[in-house]
Amino acid sequence: MDNIVLQVKNLNVYYGSKKVVSNLNIEIFRNYITAVMGPSGCGKTTFIRTLNRMHEFTPNAKAEGSIILNGQVLDKMDPILVRRRIGMVFQKPNPFPTMNIHDNVIAGYILNGIRMKKSDLNAIVEDCLTKAGLWEEVKDDLYKKGTFLSGGQQQRLCIARALAMQPDILLLDEPTSALDPIATAHIEELIVELKKDVTILLVTHNIAQAGRVSDYVTFMYLGELIEYGTAEQMFTAPENEKTNKFLTGAIG
Amino acid sequence: MNNFDTDKHFKFRKLKNKVFKYFLYFLSSLSIIPLILIIVHIFKNGISAININFFTSLPKPVGESGGGILNAIVGTSMLVMIASVMAIPVGISTGVYLNEHRKNRLSYYIQLSAEVLQSIPSIVIGIVAWIWIVLPMGHFSALSGGIALGIMMLPTIIKSTEETLKLIPHSLKEASLALGVPYYKTILKVLLPASLSGIITGILIGIARIAGETAPLLFTAFGNPFLNFSINKPVASLPLLIFNYATSPYDDWHKIAWGASLVLITFIFTLNIFTRLFTKKYKVKF
Amino acid sequence: MLKENIKLLRKDFISYTILIDRMISESARGVLGNSENLMKNVIENLEKEANEEELIIEEKCINIIAKYEPKAADLRLVLMIFKINNDLERIADHTVNIAESGLYLVKKNFTLYPESFPLLVKNVSRMYHDSIDSFLQSDSALAEDVLKKDSTVDRLEYLMVGKIIRHLQGKEDRVKEYINLERIVRNYERIADLATNICEDVIYIDKAKVVKHHKDES
Numbered sequence: 001m002d003n004i005v006l007q008v009k010n011l012n013v014y015y016g017s018k019k020v021v022s023n024l025n026i027e028i029f030r031n032y033i034t035a036v037m038g039p040s041g042c043g044k045t046t047f048i049r050t051l052n053r054m055h056e057f058t059p060n061a062k063a064e065g066s067i068i069l070n071g072q073v074l075d076k077m078d079p080i081l082v083r084r085r086i087g088m089v090f091q092k093p094n095p096f097p098t099m100n101i102h103d104n105v106i107a108g109y110i111l112n113g114i115r116m117k118k119s120d121l122n123a124i125v126e127d128c129l130t131k132a133g134l135w136e137e138v139k140d141d142l143y144k145k146g147t148f149l150s151g152g153q154q155q156r157l158c159i160a161r162a163l164a165m166q167p168d169i170l171l172l173d174e175p176t177s178a179l180d181p182i183a184t185a186h187i188e189e190l191i192v193e194l195k196k197d198v199t200i201l202l203v204t205h206n207i208a209q210a211g212r213v214s215d216y217v218t219f220m221y222l223g224e225l226i227e228y229g230t231a232e233q234m235f236t237a238p239e240n241e242k243t244n245k246f247l248t249g250a251i252g
Numbered sequence: 253m254n255n256f257d258t259d260k261h262f263k264f265r266k267l268k269n270k271v272f273k274y275f276l277y278f279l280s281s282l283s284i285i286p287l288i289l290i291i292v293h294i295f296k297n298g299i300s301a302i303n304i305n306f307f308t309s310l311p312k313p314v315g316e317s318g319g320g321i322l323n324a325i326v327g328t329s330m331l332v333m334i335a336s337v338m339a340i341p342v343g344i345s346t347g348v349y350l351n352e353h354r355k356n357r358l359s360y361y362i363q364l365s366a367e368v369l370q371s372i373p374s375i376v377i378g379i380v381a382w383i384w385i386v387l388p389m390g391h392f393s394a395l396s397g398g399i400a401l402g403i404m405m406l407p408t409i410i411k412s413t414e415e416t417l418k419l420i421p422h423s424l425k426e427a428s429l430a431l432g433v434p435y436y437k438t439i440l441k442v443l444l445p446a447s448l449s450g451i452i453t454g455i456l457i458g459i460a461r462i463a464g465e466t467a468p469l470l471f472t473a474f475g476n477p478f479l480n481f482s483i484n485k486p487v488a489s490l491p492l493l494i495f496n497y498a499t500s501p502y503d504d505w506h507k508i509a510w511g512a513s514l515v516l517i518t519f520i521f522t523l524n525i526f527t528r529l530f531t532k533k534y535k536v537k538f
Numbered sequence: 539m540l541k542e543n544i545k546l547l548r549k550d551f552i553s554y555t556i557l558i559d560r561m562i563s564e565s566a567r568g569v570l571g572n573s574e575n576l577m578k579n580v581i582e583n584l585e586k587e588a589n590e591e592e593l594i595i596e597e598k599c600i601n602i603i604a605k606y607e608p609k610a611a612d613l614r615l616v617l618m619i620f621k622i623n624n625d626l627e628r629i630a631d632h633t634v635n636i637a638e639s640g641l642y643l644v645k646k647n648f649t650l651y652p653e654s655f656p657l658l659v660k661n662v663s664r665m666y667h668d669s670i671d672s673f674l675q676s677d678s679a680l681a682e683d684v685l686k687k688d689s690t691v692d693r694l695e696y697l698m699v700g701k702i703i704r705h706l707q708g709k710e711d712r713v714k715e716y717i718n719l720e721r722i723v724r725n726y727e728r729i730a731d732l733a734t735n736i737c738e739d740v741i742y743i744d745k746a747k748v749v750k751h752h753k754d755e756s
Contacts, residue, residue: 212605
């Protein structure tokens with residue numbers, strides 16, 4: 001199917017002997033925002049980290065099952081290529097402290113040693129910063145260090161950096177949990193804007209945020225995918241009792 | 253009800269506070285007095301020996317006046333360079349390894365050895381270098397001295413590299429890995445640049461430490477009254493020269509020893525100040 | 539996000555008020571001009587449309603509240619649209635009642651409408667327009683005007699019903715026609731009531747003040 005960008009079948013993830021994600025099946029739709037909700041420790045972060053194979057850096061982590069990205073089996077791809085196709089933004093803004101704003105955006109090119117014409121790189125910088133809603137704010141300070149920006153701006157810089165690799169999917173791991181409400185609102189607007197360019201998977205423990213931003217919502221509990229549906233359906237009439245309890249604050 | 257403000261007891265307590273405060277001031281300033289005395293003393297005795305000639309000429313035989321310490325300056329520079337070439341790559345790599353594998357057995361032993369190495373008396377390191385290098389080679393050499401100093405420098409560099417890397421948020425490494433940057437490039441291009449200031453500080457402190465070492469050089473670099481640029485031959489060094497001249501019975505040599513002390517102390521002092529400035533200026537903000 | 543969704547909801551809501559307006563005016567023109575086509579259109583087509591549209595708006599309101607948790611003025615707006623939406627659907631039902639009774643009267647060739655009947659229709663349509671306008675322009679002064687007009691309509695209805703009862707004496711063969719006429723008048727009065735409900739809601743959105751049952755006077 002053309003509108004399915006990512007297909008996960010029978011995914012099990014273990015940390016040592018502990019099962020963190022069990023038998024997870026899901027299909028992610030192209031150019032939509034899918035929120036992954038659940039109480040802390042439900043395996044949602046682990047789940048999205050397996051999607052770009054970042055779990056391989058965690059000692060003892062092991063994933064079973066198949067993940068198919070645009071018809072290609074993820075396990076058979078080079079992990080480095082996987083991470084370029086599936087970008088990731090983390091909880092805490094993490095721009096490279098030794099680089100200026102300009103270089104931070106194209107850090108993926110610089111660090112990977114991809115050589116391009118200077119004018120092309122500048123175009124990428126402007127394009128991605130514009131998409132991340134940061135261009136107007138930083139266009140005169142492109143050669144200053146990224147760490148002098150505010151938290152929200154730093155996070156948008158990180159989003160621009162991920163966009164620069166032109167990923168198919170962007171994984172956002174609680175991208176606003178370290179930000180104040182106004183910066184959070186900015187990022188949320190940005191996420192909604194971005195869905196026309198990229199498919200977004202948003203991990204959040206903030207129910208309200210999942211509601212505001214997402215088109216599809218999944219609810220995970222104790223490593224299992226409990227329910228998956230449109231945001232409207234999940235927020236007005238969830239089918240599963242556990243989802244209902246979570247949304248009404250009875251669990252989590 | 254008691255009025256505490258006019259209470260006699262209260263006034264006494266205030267007095268006690270004050271006394272204690274000045275007592276602290278006094279004790280803490282006590283610790284810088286030896287340093288000041290040493291510097292003043294060396295300066296007073298050494299300044300008269302210092303002139304251009306002192307830096308550009310070789311020592312003269314006993315009885316002739318004048319003469320300089322060029323051989324020792326060159327020798328110390330060579331020793332520091334050899335030590336750095338040996339210790340910096342090994343030290344940084346070890347530090348990176350320790351930071352990357354915090355919980356495994358090998359890193360536990362490496363850490364332990366680094367700590368033990370740091371506490372081994374320098375004379376012992378000198379003897380070991382003598383057994384390992386001087387004996388097989390059959391003669392004293394700058395190389396053996398440099399290696400002995402390098403071994404002394406190693407723990408400082410390992411520790412400072414590891415400590416600075418520890419301060420770098422894990423998220424930074426993840427940011428790079430998530431961009432598809434391979435592991436080795438992540439370490440070389442992201443982690444090391446971000447911890448550069450700490451690593452360089454460690455190197456400078458290490459140099460400051462070995463520049464003044466005498467003991468390990470007694471059996472290795474040995475000393476040399478002539479100018480030598482070969483790492484295969486014995487070389488002079490500042491601390492060795494000071495040791496030899498100061499223990500000699502000649503007044504002229506005593507004077508040169510004072511001058512050399514002044515040079516050495518100034519060098520180490522500048523290195524320390526430079527380290528401070530460097531850390532302040534290039535400290536990476538996360 | 540929230541703002542855009544509220545904008546879209548408002549747009550849907552406006553087209554719904556236009557549909558209801560069309561139902562009021564087509565049923566009125568049908569009754570006054572004895573036009574079967576117009577009345578049939580209201581009964582057969584427009585009512586279905588109105589029912590569907592009501593469900594869509596209701597769902598949108600619920601989704602906005604569930605997903606975006608609107609606060610303050612936004613919350614009041616969504617809640618009021620949710621309520622007014624319900625009122626509008628009832629107005630649609632009343633226009634269907636009017637059209638049904640009108641159709642019956644046309645079939646029976648009954649034309650004995652009281653002479654103040656067009657005035658009633660005009661007043662009620664005007665009240666509906668004004669209530670919707672006051673909502674769209676958040677004009678609570680206009681809404682308060684509409685509240686005042688309600689008594690005029692009540693008086694007209696009262697007089698007309700009295701007249702109908704008097705006409706009924708001695709014309710037992712036309713009871714059904716008169717009952718239908720009374721039904722039309724009563725339904726207009728109900729529409730006027732619903733218009734005043736809307737106006738009360740408008741005042742609530744605008745001033746966050748409940749004027750229902752004259753709470754502010756106590």
